[in-house]
Amino acid sequence: MFPPNDHASRCTTCAIRHRSICDALNATEIVSLNRIARSRTVPAGRMILGEGQTRSVFANIVSGVVKLTKTLDDGRQHIIGLLFPSDFLGRAFRAENPYFAEAATDVELCVFPTAGFERLLAEHSELEHRLFQFTLTELDACQEWMLLLARKKAEERVASFLLMIAKRVPNMECSLAEKREQVHFVLPLSRSEVSDCLGLTIETVSRQITQLKTKGIIELVNYREILIPDLARLREAAYDLAGHASPSPLKAHKARRSVSSDD
Amino acid sequence: MFPPNDHASRCTTCAIRHRSICDALNATEIVSLNRIARSRTVPAGRMILGEGQTRSVFANIVSGVVKLTKTLDDGRQHIIGLLFPSDFLGRAFRAENPYFAEAATDVELCVFPTAGFERLLAEHSELEHRLFQFTLTELDACQEWMLLLARKKAEERVASFLLMIAKRVPNMECSLAEKREQVHFVLPLSRSEVSDCLGLTIETVSRQITQLKTKGIIELVNYREILIPDLARLREAAYDLAGHASPSPLKAHKARRSVSSDD
DNA sequence: TTTCTCGTTTGATTCAGGTCAAAGTTCTTC
DNA sequence: GAAGAACTTTGACCTGAATCAAACGAGAAA
Structure with missing residues (x-):
C-alpha cells in the first residue's frame, strides 16, 4: 500500500505525525526512527498480537481501530481498550503481553522492531x-x-460508549457540524464487540x-x-x-455516606 | 510522630526502601530526595487528596492502605485503586487529580513537595x-x-478481591504458613468499601x-x-x-491467524 | 430472482443481584 | 455495664439484564 521506505519524506507527510509519540522527536531523531519503521496493513478481524506472546509488537496506529481483549478460560471476554489513529500499541519493558490485540477495522500500522x-x-x-x-x-x-463498568446502568453505558466513539472517530459531516454539536459517524465495532466493551450482552x-x-x-442511518x-x-x-452538577431527577439515588457538604 | 528529619539515616532504615520508587536512586540521590521528604501520618477515614484538586500530592505509602475513589454526581461511587506500602501516590505531569485519595486505615506517608x-x-x-x-x-x-467488573460473577469477584488482598497485606502467621499455602490477614476495608471495589452492594x-x-x-475470625x-x-x-494464552474456545472468533510473522 | 449467511432486533421468560427491612455484633462513650 | 452508634448479616421481595428463542434485514453467491 505504501511505496518502499523513503526515510526522508514518509514521516513528514504522516497524518498522525504530531499526535503520535513521534512528536517527541526532533527532525534528526525522526529519521532514525523512520529508518527502523515499517508500514503494514492489517485486514479487519486479523490478530495483531497474542496474549502472553513472548515478544511485544510496537506500533503506531496510523488509521483504523484496534481492539485489545482479555479472555477468561470459559470464553467470557472483555475489550479492555480501543486504539485509534495516533495511539501507540505495545507494552514497553514487559516481556509478556497481557492482552490480545486485533484489528477491529482494516488497520494501517507503523511498526517498529x-x-x-x-x-x-x-x-x-x-x-x-x-510514552509515559x-x-x-x-x-x-x-x-x-x-466506574462505568461498576456503577452505570445499561443505557448509560451504551450512551457513554457512543460518546467515547464520537470523540475519537472521524466525523462524516465536516460542514458546520461542530457548531451545531451534531455528529455523524460509522461505528467501528459490531454489536457483539460493543457488548464486550460494556460488560453487557448483545441483546x-x-x-x-x-x-x-x-x-x-x-x-x-444503518446498523x-x-x-x-x-x-x-x-x-x-x-x-x-x-x-457541572445537575442531579438528574430521573432517579433519586441514595448517595451513600458521602463527603456531604450540604443537606 | 517522627523525630525531625535525619537526612543521613532515615532512608537507610526505611521498610519500603527497596520496593518503592526510591530504589531507582543511588546513595547520593537518595539524600537529596530525603532532604525534601516529610513524614506524615494520616488517620483512617481522612481525605488525603481531593478530586480535581489543582495540585497533586506526591508520596510513598510507608504503611497502611490508601483508597482511590471516583464518584458520580448522584453518589454512586467506585474504588478505582488501593495503594499499599511501597506504592506511590500522585499523578506526575497532571495538573488535576482525577480521583479522591483517602486513608482506608491509619496511614504513614513519605510526602514530597x-x-x-x-x-x-x-x-x-x-x-x-x-515511576513509569x-x-x-x-x-x-x-x-x-x-475484566472482573465486566464479566465475573459476585462470588468470583469477592474471591478475587480476597486473593488480591491476601497478596498484598501482611500475613499474621509467619511460621510455616507459606509452605501450607495458608494465609491469615486483617481486611483493611469495610464491607461497604469492598462493595465499592467490586461494583456490588454491601448485602x-x-x-x-x-x-x-x-x-x-x-x-x-471476626468481621x-x-x-x-x-x-x-x-x-x-x-x-x-x-x-492461559488461548483465545476464547466457546465464542467462535474468525480471527485466528497471527500477523506477527511476516507475509 | 432465490437462497444462504451473518449480524441485528424483538419477544418471552428466568434469575442474579439489587432493594427494602429487620435483627444481630462490635465498639464507644458515659 | 448500659445505651447508642456503626457495621454486618439475614430474610423477603423485586427488577434489570441475562438467557432462550424467533424473526428480520442486508449483502453474497447462485
Whole structure:
C-alpha cells in the first residue's frame, strides 16, 4: 500500500505525525526512527498480537481501530481498550503481553522492531517521557471505564460508549457540524464487540440502542452508521456530567455516606 | 510522630526502601530526595487528596492502605485503586487529580513537595523510568480489574478481591504458613468499601462472604480478620486461572491467524 | 430472482443481584 | 455495664439484564 521506505519524506507527510509519540522527536531523531519503521496493513478481524506472546509488537496506529481483549478460560471476554489513529500499541519493558490485540477495522500500522525501538527509547528520554504521558492517559481512561463498568446502568453505558466513539472517530459531516454539536459517524465495532466493551450482552446493547433511538437521542442511518443530533442530550444520557452538577431527577439515588457538604 | 528529619539515616532504615520508587536512586540521590521528604501520618477515614484538586500530592505509602475513589454526581461511587506500602501516590505531569485519595486505615506517608519532586524527576531519568514502571503495573492491574467488573460473577469477584488482598497485606502467621499455602490477614476495608471495589452492594458482598465461609474456602475470625486455609481453593473460586494464552474456545472468533510473522 | 449467511432486533421468560427491612455484633462513650 | 452508634448479616421481595428463542434485514453467491 505504501511505496518502499523513503526515510526522508514518509514521516513528514504522516497524518498522525504530531499526535503520535513521534512528536517527541526532533527532525534528526525522526529519521532514525523512520529508518527502523515499517508500514503494514492489517485486514479487519486479523490478530495483531497474542496474549502472553513472548515478544511485544510496537506500533503506531496510523488509521483504523484496534481492539485489545482479555479472555477468561470459559470464553467470557472483555475489550479492555480501543486504539485509534495516533495511539501507540505495545507494552514497553514487559516481556509478556497481557492482552490480545486485533484489528477491529482494516488497520494501517507503523511498526517498529522490538530491539530497535527499545534502544531508541533508552537513548532518547524524550521519547520515553512521551510514552509515559500516553500511558498515563490510558490509565485515566481505564479508571474512568471502571466506574462505568461498576456503577452505570445499561443505557448509560451504551450512551457513554457512543460518546467515547464520537470523540475519537472521524466525523462524516465536516460542514458546520461542530457548531451545531451534531455528529455523524460509522461505528467501528459490531454489536457483539460493543457488548464486550460494556460488560453487557448483545441483546441488551441492541435494546438500549433502540431505546436511545426512540428517545430521539440518536438516529440510525444503518446498523453501523449513527447520527447524533444533539451531543448534549447524549452526554446527559451517559451521565457524563463532568463537573457541572445537575442531579438528574430521573432517579433519586441514595448517595451513600458521602463527603456531604450540604443537606 | 517522627523525630525531625535525619537526612543521613532515615532512608537507610526505611521498610519500603527497596520496593518503592526510591530504589531507582543511588546513595547520593537518595539524600537529596530525603532532604525534601516529610513524614506524615494520616488517620483512617481522612481525605488525603481531593478530586480535581489543582495540585497533586506526591508520596510513598510507608504503611497502611490508601483508597482511590471516583464518584458520580448522584453518589454512586467506585474504588478505582488501593495503594499499599511501597506504592506511590500522585499523578506526575497532571495538573488535576482525577480521583479522591483517602486513608482506608491509619496511614504513614513519605510526602514530597510537588515542585521539588518534579525537579528531581526531570533531573534523574532513572526515577522517571521507575515511576513509569509503577504506572505500567498499575495499568495492568486496572485492566485485569476491568475484566472482573465486566464479566465475573459476585462470588468470583469477592474471591478475587480476597486473593488480591491476601497478596498484598501482611500475613499474621509467619511460621510455616507459606509452605501450607495458608494465609491469615486483617481486611483493611469495610464491607461497604469492598462493595465499592467490586461494583456490588454491601448485602451481596456479605452474602458471598457467608457463602465462601459455608464452603470452607475462608474462615472468619471476626468481621475483619480472615483465614484462608487453602489458597488454591480460593484461587479456583476467583476463577483466577493464570497462564492461559488461548483465545476464547466457546465464542467462535474468525480471527485466528497471527500477523506477527511476516507475509 | 432465490437462497444462504451473518449480524441485528424483538419477544418471552428466568434469575442474579439489587432493594427494602429487620435483627444481630462490635465498639464507644458515659 | 448500659445505651447508642456503626457495621454486618439475614430474610423477603423485586427488577434489570441475562438467557432462550424467533424473526428480520442486508449483502453474497447462485
